Amino acid sequence: DAKTTQPTSMDCAEGRAANLPCNHSTISGNEYVYWYRQIHSQGPQYIIHGLKNNETNEMASLIITEDRKSSTLILPHATLRDTAVYYCIVRVPYTGTASKLTFGTGTRLQVTL
Amino acid sequence: DSGVTQTPKHLITATGQRVTLRCSPRSGDLSVYWYQQSLDQGLQFLIQYYNGEERAKGNILERFSAQQFPDLHSELNLSSLELGDSALYFCASSVRTARTDTQYFGPGTRLTVL
Numbered sequence: 001d002a003k004t005t006q007p008t009s010m011d012c013a014e015g016r017a018a019n020l021p022c023n024h025s026t027i028s029g030n031e032y033v034y035w036y037r038q039i040h041s042q043g044p045q046y047i048i049h050g051l052k053n054n055e056t057n058e059m060a061s062l063i064i065t066e067d068r069k070s071s072t073l074i075l076p077h078a079t080l081r082d083t084a085v086y087y088c089i090v091r092v093p094y095t096g097t098a099s100k101l102t103f104g105t106g107t108r109l110q111v112t113l
Numbered sequence: 114d115s116g117v118t119q120t121p122k123h124l125i126t127a128t129g130q131r132v133t134l135r136c137s138p139r140s141g142d143l144s145v146y147w148y149q150q151s152l153d154q155g156l157q158f159l160i161q162y163y164n165g166e167e168r169a170k171g172n173i174l175e176r177f178s179a180q181q182f183p184d185l186h187s188e189l190n191l192s193s194l195e196l197g198d199s200a201l202y203f204c205a206s207s208v209r210t211a212r213t214d215t216q217y218f219g220p221g222t223r224l225t226v227l
Binding site for chain 2: 034038041042043044045046049087099100101102103104105
């Protein structure tokens with residue numbers, strides 16, 4: 001699985017958009033970009049994933065650059081409940097054998113009033 | 114609520130003891146994964162089962178073992194416990210489709226070894 005680089009921490013004002021970047025310059029053609037978050041020792045929560053097209057769901061939007069070397073997770077209207085560690089993970093979804101997630105250190109997003 | 118359940122939520126035990134953590138996957142999910150999260154190591158993959166068979170091993174100690182039963186629930190057995198085994202243990206489950214096998218995590222079991 002490709003390595004990812006994320007900022008250690010970010011702040012965002014409540015109600016504003018939170019844009020969390022992720023660099024994955026060594027991504028392979030068949031690797032997807034996944035985002036999870038972990039709110040204070042709870043189980044990691046799946047947010048969104050994509051291959052090359054931008055994706056949107058009820059939680060967030062995922063913007064992947066055309067060369068696929070970086071991506072941005074967008075929380076359109078951040079709330080205090082979005083305060084969490086956000087993990088960007090690049091992986092092949094299913095190899096037939098190992099299908100693990102490799103978590104890095106993530107970005108600690110602090111949403112403030 | 115992810116649909117994955119784990120019991121117990123908290124476990125406090127002594128060094129040298131043996132414990133069993135239980136995980137029930139989401140309905141229909143055949144794969145179960147175990148992860149360990151300690152303060153100094155972050156989230157680490159331990160082991161994966163698919164429909165009762167072991168599929169992949171990560172950084173799992175020989176003192177640890179797991180199994181998946183015919184009803185698809187899974188148990189993680191930790192023996193000869195050491196202080197360093199204190200951690201959060203998460204279970205995740207997934208169902209494979211042609212496009213993805215997104216993993217959904219349970220709330221975890223917090224193990225404290227005294």
